[in-house]
Amino acid sequence: MEGGRRPGGRSARVRDAVRQATIAELVECGYPGLTVERVAERSGVHKTTVYRRWGNVEGLISDALELARQEPWPIPDTGTIEGDLRGVVQLVRTGFADPELGPVSSAFVAAAMQNPAAARALHEFFVSRHEQSAEVVRRAVKRGELPEVVDVQEVIRVAIAPVYYRLFVAHEPVTEKDAARAADAALAAARAGVL
Amino acid sequence: MEGGRRPGGRSARVRDAVRQATIAELVECGYPGLTVERVAERSGVHKTTVYRRWGNVEGLISDALELARQEPWPIPDTGTIEGDLRGVVQLVRTGFADPELGPVSSAFVAAAMQNPAAARALHEFFVSRHEQSAEVVRRAVKRGELPEVVDVQEVIRVAIAPVYYRLFVAHEPVTEKDAARAADAALAAARAGVL
Incomplete structure (x- = not known):
């Protein structure tokens, strides 16, 4: 699923889409409303991919903050x-x-x-x-x-x-x-x- | 229900029981888990009484903080x-x-x-x-x-x-x-x- 000719670019786009979806869900629903399923749906990234790469909501939040930290x-x-x-x-x-x-x-x-x-x-x-x-x-x-x-x-x-x-x-x-x-x-x- | 010979004392005891239950529920389950039903059950005060006097979870939190403020x-x-x-x-x-x-x-x-x-x-x-x-x-x-x-x-x-x-x-x-x-x-x- 994540192969293709530009795996790095694809991977970065997937990561950014998931991150944006995580942030949008956090803002709209707060932490109690955050689920891997909703982030997957919103980002357009397959649920199994989100589970495999981020594990759970804690992984999603940590990664979004990791990106913020690098800015x-x-x-x-x-x-x-x-x-x-x-x-x-x-x-x-x-x-x-x-x-x-x-x-x-x-x-x-x-x-x-x-x-x-x-x-x-x-x-x-x-x-x-x-x-x-x-x-x-x-x-x-x-x-x-x-x-x-x-x-x-x-x-x-x-x-x-x-x-x-x-x-x-x-x-x-x-x-x-x-x-x-x-x-x-x-x-x-x-x-x-x-x- | 709230009559009797010492309505003031009874009322204060009810208020304190509800407040203690609100605090205990907040600590255990956090804000997202706080419900009038659970506070009623925990405090032993009838659900309709809690609804009538406190209205909703916001009312429960505000009253608990009002008591804290007076200390x-x-x-x-x-x-x-x-x-x-x-x-x-x-x-x-x-x-x-x-x-x-x-x-x-x-x-x-x-x-x-x-x-x-x-x-x-x-x-x-x-x-x-x-x-x-x-x-x-x-x-x-x-x-x-x-x-x-x-x-x-x-x-x-x-x-x-x-x-x-x-x-x-x-x-x-x-x-x-x-x-x-x-x-x-x-x-x-x-x-x-x-x-």
């Missing part, structure tokens, strides 16, 4: 740590506010709360995201804006955490000003030597 | 803002680490991600929790430890957000040191005039 993130480079850190936090805020992207990201956060395998996959996604974003802090250290002992990933965590907290815990709106203040707070803590 | 929180009073803020964040951390309490709180966070009414109820819970906890910041302002212009509730949000972020978004462990650092970061930001 490069547009890390800001404004020349100052104030601008860069605000940029990172605004990216998180606008990502969730985006009508296309927001529901997808939210569906992953929700799925991870309901399934340990999805939680592990989302954890790996954030390990990668923290590592990428920390580049703005490493640059600041090189420029002498922050002390060398700073925990670069902790600065990212503390900067973005209030946005996630408002969205997924306290269920409050997040304004541009809220996001900027969260970035500034992390920066003040880093400058004070706390992070 | 006073043991706000620390160590004499310094460092100690108090660390105490607040440690309360959050140890609450989720508690084998009895942790799964209940986690189940509410998960339910709120899957249902708008539960999200509104959880929001109200956090409005109340922020307001209670902000007392430690108000005391610090009175003692002259923090500037009068400080946003007392934002200090709380920024202090506790990294704990929730690790637990429910990045799915990372939260150590006592992590919690203390989150409190110290919020305090450094408040002292710097950012919050």
Whole structure:
């Protein structure tokens, strides 16, 4: 079934179709409604192929997150740590506010709360995201804006955490000003030597 | 059914039984498994009574959170803002680490991600929790430890957000040191005039 003259291209297309279907189903029905059968039907990929390659819904979610993890993130480079850190936090805020992207990201956060395998996959996604974003802090250290002992990933965590907290815990709106203040707070803590 | 000589006491007992059953069902089966029928059966309260007083699963969750909201929180009073803020964040951390309490709180966070009414109820819970906890910041302002212009509730949000972020978004462990650092970061930001 998966042979032919361009197995790699075919395989990548199948993977992308299944991934898109997984995301669409997650957004529409949530984790409890996600089934291999529905993903197969929606993607147009045969059910036995989906079972063989992805195994179950956990495999589908993990693979969709694995692909998301590989996508490069547009890390800001404004020349100052104030601008860069605000940029990172605004990216998180606008990502969730985006009508296309927001529901997808939210569906992953929700799925991870309901399934340990999805939680592990989302954890790996954030390990990668923290590592990428920390580049703005490493640059600041090189420029002498922050002390060398700073925990670069902790600065990212503390900067973005209030946005996630408002969205997924306290269920409050997040304004541009809220996001900027969260970035500034992390920066003040880093400058004070706390992070 | 709900008459008798002590209708108030009876009513409170019924409410508590239904609340305990709602929480137990949420912890065991999650939001998707929560039904009025199962809560009625578990609580020993007649199904028609549960339907009449709580309406549906959203009503059950909202009422359970309303009761949680009314419970006073043991706000620390160590004499310094460092100690108090660390105490607040440690309360959050140890609450989720508690084998009895942790799964209940986690189940509410998960339910709120899957249902708008539960999200509104959880929001109200956090409005109340922020307001209670902000007392430690108000005391610090009175003692002259923090500037009068400080946003007392934002200090709380920024202090506790990294704990929730690790637990429910990045799915990372939260150590006592992590919690203390989150409190110290919020305090450094408040002292710097950012919050």
